[in-house]
Amino acid sequence: MYAVRLWSVRHAKGLNRFYQAFEKVVVALHPLWNKIGYEKLEAPFQVLERATKGFLFDCQMCGQCALSSTGMSCPMNCPKTLRNGPCGxxxxxxxxxxxxxxKCVWVQGWAGAERMDGNLEKIxxxxxxxxxxxxxxxxxLRVVRMTKKVGEFAPKPPKAPPAKKPVAAAPAPAGEGKAA
Amino acid sequence: MSELHFDPAAPLPSLPGHSSGGRLERILRSGRFAVTAELNPPDSADPRDVYDRALVLSEVCDAINATDASGANCHMSSVGICSLLTRAGYSVIMQISCRDRNRIAIQGDVLGAAAMGVQNILCLTGDGVQAGDQPEAKPVFDFDSTSLLNCIRGMRDDGKFLSGRKITVPPRVFLGGAANPFVPPYEHRATHIGKKIAAGAQFIQTQYCYDVPMLRTFMDKVRAQGLHEKAFFLIGVGPLPSSKTARWMRSNVPGVHIPDAVIERMEKSKNEKAEGKQLAIDLIQEIKEIEGVHGLHVMAYRQEEFVNDIIHASGVMKNRQPKRAPRPAEPVSVLA
Structure with missing residues (x-):
């Protein structure tokens, strides 16, 4: 809701503090999430995020939240979805x-960032x-996986030296480039 | 294999610290005051419309900006205009707006443009589709201007597409971004430009400047952050044809700020067109004295014939005569 969204920017400092604490808790619970399985948690987390961030920020569920760097003003509400600052x-x-x-999402964003940290470093x-x-x-969940370097963020094993014998019957990658 | 005997779009020999083989970068890096000018794109498929307009501008500018459907109005494409101009030996700045194409299309265009001899690219967000003649269009905005700069810089410096796939011959381009110091959030505009510079902008072209005190405030912040040493600032100027047009622009063209005093000056004059021209000259003379300003960007929509007079009367070129690439002595032939 628009009015709530403006309220959130006015309270960017408090919300950011709350989020930082919340993030620590969610990251600390990684062993639990891992036990349950990130796949299984995806759906309930989506519902939860959509409800809370949707209410507070008109979140558009881009899946790569940048609110801490945008003064708690969701950049996906900009009609041009600009993520680095206002247009001209x-x-x-x-x-x-x-x-x-x-109100311009980024005029709001800079106002929120000023409340969050005086140095405007994150923005x-x-x-x-x-x-x-x-x-x-x-x-x-993505932030947890990123911090814990698991799932898609797991470090890639160093490239093995090329095998002497080509692996037999390796299926050609489907799709890309083949069908013309 | 076929090859041109003479390639008017061939890059200049590479110099250390230069990212392109273009003339604009050389002018700026050698400390000379540069002038760029915007070409009003034709609504036609006739190359002569492009050449006629370029000829007028080329005598007084170091590079011609080829706009990419500015104002969200459809015209000949920037890639098309650049293709025509580079083959005639002109130095161009290809504008890319994020409004109409996604990342796949844009990266392809960058390679195509560099292959044609485009040495300069200006990355823009683009006006919203609501501002143009086809508001029903789907806005794309897959990139924003900053992430676009970052992408093209990666193509040039790392030789890679966004996917990480290798580019065998990277595009050697001089990258630019746009600034509008005349709209909110005023106090943060310089910091925002700092972000664009961090993402890869090497030169900055601004929106029309009709408010010099406001520009000074912006340039103070630019200098305080040392940005004028990291990028070249070209300030936007243009003659106003009449007070009526000025009022119309102010309320209908997104991001144009014209103070009341300017409109009053136009209204009081007997010959508004001449006054508009004089106003542009006066503005240039004030702007060129501001520390950190490296050049001008002239946008004289439908008044190209005035550009020559304005530039010469303001004395910024100091009798420097920009040139096209040298012409071959004999007609160009193609080897089979």
Missing amino acids: GVRPNGNCEVKPEM KDVQIQVNNAIKGKSAW
Whole structure:
């Protein structure tokens, strides 16, 4: 909800503090999540995240939450989904170029960042393009896996020296490039 | 194998510390005041429309910006314009907007453009589709301008696509980003540009400047963060044809800020068109004195014929005459 979203930016400092503590707890519970299995937890976590972050931030479930670097203003609510700062079309009153009735997500973002930390360090992080393959997935579980270096973040084993005999009957990778 | 005897788009010999073989980067890195100008893209399939407009601009600018459906209005594409201009030996800045193409299309265009001889690329977010003549279109915005800069820098410096797949001959391009110091959040605009520079921007072109005090405040912040030593700042200028157009631009073109005083000055004058031209000259003379400003970016929409006068009257070129790539003595032939 728009009004709640604006409230969240006004309370960015408190929310960020709460999230930092929450993240520590969720990461510490990794052995438990691992026992249950990350696959099984995905659906209930998605419901939970959608409900809480949806209520507070109008979260769009991009699956790669950047709220701590965007002053608690969700960048996916920007009609251009800009993740690094405002475009050049912001109106003189600080409202959005595309939706004139809405405050610019990034004018809000910078205001939230000022409340979070005076140095504005986190907001200077360059965000890369969205990974569309993980849209809708749980960003919290992803953070745990990232911190614990498991799942998709597990360190890749060093490349084995090329086998002398080519592995027989290795199936050709399906799809890519083959069908013309 | 076929090869041109003479390639007007061939890069200049590489120099240490230069990322492109283009003339714009050389001008800027040698400490000279640079001028770039925007070409008003034609609504036609006739190459002559592009060449006619380029000829007027090329006499007074170091590179021509080929816009990418600016204002979300459909025109000849920036890739197409660059293709025509590079083969005629012009130095171009290809603009890429994130609005219309996804990451696969853009990375391909970057390679294609570099192969044609494009040496400069300006990465833009792009106006929203609602601003243009086809508001029903699907906005893409797969990248934003900053992540796009980061991607092309990776293609150039690491020789890799986003996927990590190798590029055998990387695109040697000079990368630019855009700034609009004249809209909120004013106090954070310089920091935002710092982010673009961190992502790969080597030159910055700004929106139209009609408010010099506001530009000064922005440039103070730029200098405080040392950004003017990491990138070249080219300030946007353009003549206003009339006070009526100025009012229209202010309320209809996203991101254009024109102070009331400027509009009043236009209204008080007897010849608004001449006053608009004089205003541009006055602005340039103030802008060029600001520390950290390395050049100008002229946007003279449908007033290309004035660009020459404005640049010469303001004295920024100091009798420097930009040139196209040298012409071959004999007609170009193709080897079979």
